[in-house]
Amino acid sequence: MIDLKLLQKDFDGVSRALMRKKVTLETINTLKERSELLKTAKATFEASQAEQNAMSKLFGQYKREGKDINELKAKVDANKAKTAELQESMRQAEESLTTLIMGIPNTPDADVPDGESEDDNVEIKKVLTPKSFDFTPKEHWELAEQNGWIDFERGVKISKSRFSVSYADGARLERALINFMLDFNRERGFVEVSVPVIVNRRSLEATGQLPKFEDDLFKIEDENLFLIPTAEVPLTNFFRDEIISADKLPVLMNGYTPCFRKEAGSAGRDTRGIIRQHQFHKVELVAFTKQENSDKIFDKMVQTASDILTALELPHRLVQLCTGDLGFGAAKTIDLEVWLPGQNTYREISSISNTRDFQARRAKIRYKEGKKNLLVHTLNGSALAVGRTMVALMENGQNEDGSISLPKVLDKYL
RNA sequence: AGAGAGGUGGCCGAGUGGUCGAAGGCGCACGCCUGGAACGCGUGUGUAGUUUAUUCUACCGAGGGUUCGAAUCCCUUCCUCUCUGCCA
DSSP states (O other): OOOHHHHHHTHHHHHHHHHHTTOOHHHHHHHHHHHHHHHHHHHHHHHHHHHHHHHHHHHHHHHHHTOOOHHHHHHHHHHHHHHHHHHHHHHHHHHHHHHHHTTOOOOOOTTSOOOSSGGGOEEEEEESOOOOOSSOOOOHHHHHHHTTOEEHHHHHHHSOTTOOEEOTHHHHHHHHHHHHHHHHHHHTTOEEOOOOSEEEHHHHHHHTOTTTTGGGSOEETTTTEEEOSSTHHHHHGGGTTOEEOGGGOSEEEEEEEEEEOOOTTOTTSSOSTTSSOSEEEEEEEEEEEOGGGHHHHHHHHHHHHHHHHHHTTOOEEEEEOOTTTOOSSOSEEEEEEEEETTTTEEEEEEEEEEOTTHHHHHHTOEEEETTEEEEOEEEEEEEEEHHHHHHHHHHHHBOTTSOBOOOGGGGGGO
């Protein structure tokens, strides 16, 4: 949620930032109007309520002293009706503001490049050089089938399209990667956490998936519960409605979960293979920091994810997302894209975001600084998407006969 | 899933219509005491909005109702605990 006080104070600055995220000036103006309306409505109501409270107190006093209450009662009755009306209009103002603001994205950082789509993202650097093959490298689905690692048809039979089965060495590699990543992140200071993969509506509102993106989520019928699209949701909600003592910060977490996404709107994209599945494994980093430290922790998270790829000997690059590609809650995002020789391109394998206080304001996660309670900054990032890591290992490690050489860091996990 | 009990501040816990944002205790912070510490004593200690500030408003799981006035009465709902059932 964006900072309404800041909008009041620096309307031009905030609206300029929001317009970079394609929020129309009309919407921003409405937002400002509604927040001012609420403020006045609240003030009027509270004044009337104060009057009511004062008279009610008098009422008790009169009764105790045996005074006549008829006149007072008439006054109090009249004020009561007025107060109820004021309260109702305050409620309406509140509701219309909430509805609007919950759908407003975060403001991008000043240094985020402008752009329309992923084509305008800015490459920051490349790590490791893709090796050249003296044969035509295959795509991962071919290798996966040839090695008996992934069974696509049976995944569809058991569930539906965009589901697959990892099998034998494929399943073992998957598990090895999860363990490897969890250990790697833990050694970097991220405490391992295992969380529910089914969460309630409030949790998804806090992180920003709801109310706007309900169509992307698998919902449990009749329960008002949802399958998580990322461990970011349960991990970030760990501290929801809490005040963390400042000396505990930063809190760095690391968790593995399966993730579930409907992939509505991506029909026809990545239909072959396991690049885009309804269910996939991911190890996620989440951090809670003091406001002044989130940039530092952000860099640490990017470095950690990049180092995992390096340890796995996977060539990759860092890309800073432009405003047009930035997610709903993110102020700043760096994607890690891994080289896929079969596809002859870099593909996203991790996305690391600083949401600053956007999620913290929705989730009411604060810390105490002196006498004041401040919103934490929350950050999240994959380290890494497991399925896509398998894809990269297959395509980069393939030999001419279709067998696959795996990096030696995985030896002790296999 | 059935039966019962219950949800109050960081924690425990009192409070059945007004003087209750809420006794008391624990914890925590500061001060006194001490060579230093424990003990003891004193003071302070919820969140959010509003205001320059005092103030004021809201919050005793959530939502609604009764009333001039609700932590307290009524309704709905969520959650927790105990027993029974089921089950990794």
